[in-house]
Amino acid sequence: MKKFRKFLSRLCLILLVIIVLYFAFEIIKACLVTPRIMEKALKNVTTKVSDLNQWQLNALLAIEDPNFYEHKGVDLRTPGAGLTTITQSLTKVFYFNQFKLGLAKIKQTLIARYVVDKLVTKDDQLTLFLNTIYLGEAKGKAVFGFEHAAKAYYNKRVGNLTEDEYLSIVAMIIAPHNFHIVDCPDANAERTKRIKKVISGDYQPKHLMDLYYGELDEETQKGLPPASYVPSSIKAWCLKSLQSIKVKLKMLFQWLLQLLVTGKYYLENTSR
Known part of the structure; x- marks a missing residue:
């Protein structure tokens, strides 16, 4: 029995060392490729942080990443922040061909914390997020980025959107198909209304996973992982x-x- 326990302890130690070495290798590899990846990505942007007015910027961060300019790539404390920061979203886009929960989430978190946060400025992160975020489909084509969404759904530049139009796009980020502006107008309008309450301070997220700011009806819930409801x-x-x-x-x-x-x-x- 003692020999078995000793063998089991050594086996666990070996597995732990392998896991640590694996993630260390992935972090080092990410550090080496990040400058090239980011340089290429930033050359193709259509929307910059400066294209948003201050109200638009504040509204986006209040919903998507309230502590964005303060945290170091990961935020598991701020109510309403969820499990994925803007930095982690970019990590998923640029460092994964396929993303599956489990070890991939750990890898995403480590790269966001120790690579992207350290090597990419906050404004560049936000610029890339504005250009790469998936925002549903319009006329059978995928929509990526705020400028594309503004043109696809409202035929406007993002800087010319009304507050309600802009927030309706923000409302789609968490689940583009469930809160689609065209396909699910009622769900989008309801989420936009709740977002307004968060921005105005009339509603304060109660905990980390309070992402929907209240309960959802059965139709809107379909396909969504239970979070704040x-x-x-x-x-x-x-x-x-x-x-x-x-x-x-x-x-x-x-x-x-x-x-x-x-x-x-x-x-x-x-x-x-």
Whole structure:
């Protein structure tokens, strides 16, 4: 038994060393290719941070990455920030051909923290985000970036959008298909309304994963991972389960009460 435990301990240690070496290699490799990747990407941008007015910039960061200019690529503390910062979003775009949760999420987080945050300025990060973010499809073609979205959905330049139009595009970022401006106008309008409350300060995100600022209807929930809400089906199941537990506890209490009364009656009669 002792030999087996010793073997198991060594095996775990070896696996740990392999994992550490793997991620160290990935970080070093990312450091080497980052200057070339970013130089190429920045040459092809159509929208710069300066193309947004201050209100547009503040609104975007308030929803997508409230602590963007303060954190170091990763933020797991700010309410409403979610699990993916703007820096991590860029890491997913530029360092992964295919992204699957698990080890890829750890790799994404490490590269965002120790490579992108250190080698790419915040303004360049934001510029790339404005140009690469996926914003649904229009007329059968994928839409990437704010300038493309402004033209595709409103036939305007991003700087000429009204506040509501701009926020409707921001509303799509979290789930472009569920909050699509054309295909799901009601869901988009509802999310835009909630975003306005966050920006105005009328609503304060309650925790890290408070991304939808309240519950969503069943149709909007489809295809979304539960984050700040409990899907209706789960909520109904929970309520039904709680009601069943309540009934059973009531029956148990009545049975215990009856048992006590019976026991008391029995003791009184036997003592006479």
